[in-house]
Amino acid sequence: MITDSAPLSANPTVSVIVPCWNRERFIADAIRSILAQTFTDFELIVVDDGSTDGSRAVVASFADPRLRCLPCEHRGISAAMNAGLAAARGRLIARLDSDDFWLPDMLATQVAVLEARPDVGLVYAKGECTDADWKPLSMAWGYPLRYPGQTFRSMVYNDSTCNITVVCRRECFERVGIYDESLQTSEDLDMWLRVARQFDFAFTDRVLARIRLHGGSITGGISAERDEQMGRRGLVFEKLFASPGLPPEIAAMKGLVFSNLHTSNGLLWLGHGKIRMALGAFRRAVGVSSSPGYTLLRIAWSGFKWQVLPRLPAGRRLSAWMERRLQQIRGGTGHRPVS
Numbered sequence: 001m002i003t004d005s006a007p008l009s010a011n012p013t014v015s016v017i018v019p020c021w022n023r024e025r026f027i028a029d030a031i032r033s034i035l036a037q038t039f040t041d042f043e044l045i046v047v048d049d050g051s052t053d054g055s056r057a058v059v060a061s062f063a064d065p066r067l068r069c070l071p072c073e074h075r076g077i078s079a080a081m082n083a084g085l086a087a088a089r090g091r092l093i094a095r096l097d098s099d100d101f102w103l104p105d106m107l108a109t110q111v112a113v114l115e116a117r118p119d120v121g122l123v124y125a126k127g128e129c130t131d132a133d134w135k136p137l138s139m140a141w142g143y144p145l146r147y148p149g150q151t152f153r154s155m156v157y158n159d160s161t162c163n164i165t166v167v168c169r170r171e172c173f174e175r176v177g178i179y180d181e182s183l184q185t186s187e188d189l190d191m192w193l194r195v196a197r198q199f200d201f202a203f204t205d206r207v208l209a210r211i212r213l214h215g216g217s218i219t220g221g222i223s224a225e226r227d228e229q230m231g232r233r234g235l236v237f238e239k240l241f242a243s244p245g246l247p248p249e250i251a252a253m254k255g256l257v258f259s260n261l262h263t264s265n266g267l268l269w270l271g272h273g274k275i276r277m278a279l280g281a282f283r284r285a286v287g288v289s290s291s292p293g294y295t296l297l298r299i300a301w302s303g304f305k306w307q308v309l310p311r312l313p314a315g316r317r318l319s320a321w322m323e324r325r326l327q328q329i330r331g332g333t334g335h336r337p338v339s
Contacts, residue, residue: 015088019080026099037109050074110167121199262325
């Protein structure tokens, strides 16, 4: 139940949007993690995207007046997010997926950054990956920008955000528009690329969320939907490079971007044991690269880092040391590894 320390506001600071489709098993955990936030001036909008299981009943079991459920026809994640944005009253917007989890100080930490940094439109942090039962995995998402002070160039090089740790000013959506409803996956990448073109991002170097990887999720599964997602990321970048007025230095990155994308895909297939698909992706990565030799070395290092090092007793420490050395060589600029 809501307490005196968490008043219901007609104009909350943050609108939290949770898109949900058939997540009866997981959504209670997501809602509890939001309602347990130390920062309490928020509204929680669960957009039920035409669920056919018991998801809506689970949402209705919570009695907190900050929570409202918005039932919609099943039209996909982008339409669900747009419905949430249309209903949102906060000046800041956050999103948590219905199978993930926030740590208690997620909102307090990220809101404080935006309050202290009026020059920043969006802040993100790290998310720790877990299995379906919250057992930690040797992965985390969310990394510093590749090129400090160059948000758009960094995001084109590689998406460094962890989507569920993002808190974004409403102004960003007002400026760049709503989610592209033709995209059923990678809609977040498309949105943050558009936002990065006009606003600076800030990174909080802390784990503030847990990402639940399970067979039913596009992120963590190895289903046909996952295969489709990988292709959709390519469509997002094709859309970007076809957009008018793209700065020449960004347009020149197209080969590198698609090499990174194919390498990323190949490593994911390799991790799932899909060797033929992995090799095909690696061939495409080399084929579009302007530096085939460097791309091969990067593939080899990334494969060793993500497939071999985690199995060694000191693998994590060695990997962290190598990343620190690489950052020193680059002059202290961290970035998300191709993975």
